[in-house]
Amino acid sequence: MNLTPKQLHILSRIRDIRLARGYSPTMQELADELGVSKVTVFEHVEALIKKGALRRQPNKARSLELCEEVDLPDETTGLKLPLVGTIAAGSPIEAVEQREHLDLESMFTPPGSAGNTFVLQVRGDSMIDEHIAEGDYVICEKRNAARSGQTVVALLDSGEATLKKLYHESGNKIRLQPANDKYEPIIVEAGRVQIQGVAIGVVRSY
Known part of the structure; x- marks a missing residue:
């Protein structure tokens, strides 16, 4: 093109x-x-x-x-890293070399969702108990609906976008629950919030 x-x-x-x-x-x-x-x-x-x-x-x-066919220069076309084995986070185990690759693009692109994923960088610590910290990159799949318990990108009618766990409450209410006891949940009428996407992964660099 x-x-x-x-x-x-x-x-x-x-x-x-x-x-x-x-x-x-x-x-x-x-x-x-x-x-x-x-x-x-x-x-x-x-x-x-x-x-x-x-x-x-x-x-x-x-x-x-x-259009789905468009690839912009700042969008990666895929990233594969060598997967050389497993490592214990508890008791030590024998390290065994594996000649495989970890394809990050396919991992974070569910079947049928090509072109429907995006990345947001996290600001703040409201999701820290879900191991999502400030500076992390959250990979999201574009969706306009979500199940209770899923972590979503929600757009409030105030124009504020937030990353929270979503719960459907009685009385046509939506509860956006932070994963940090320092913060109160946001409870709004279902019609006052738009679901922009669902988190499917987290990437952290050191």
Whole structure:
């Protein structure tokens, strides 16, 4: 797909805003961010739609989304690391070499969900008892619903996004439960929270 640097930048901004806010930017918001006119952004968007990199729903605001076939330069195409054996965290065991690889992309891309995973870096310690610490990277699968007990990315109607364990309560309520006794749960009506994704893994660097 032959895209110009400006078109790649627009695609990246649309992707980032969708992940951060849960919805797409308007043409005016894109124009303000890029420091260009709304007409210029509209021309780029139309070109991207014709190239099959972008799509939108007719007569619907904030409906811009990237097509699954798009690979942006800042997105990895896969990462395999050598898996050389097992190691005990309790009693010592014999180390045995294994000539295998750990494919992180396939591990964090469930079947049928290609292009539907994203990563968020954690700020704060509200999920520390779930072994999710500040600075960790949480791998999430895009979903708009979740089961009780799953760790979710939730967008409140205040515009705040948060990582919490979700529980369905009686009376059409949702409880967003932190994994740290220092914090109180957030209890809201189901219609006042949007599920953006479900956590499927955590990566930590030292």
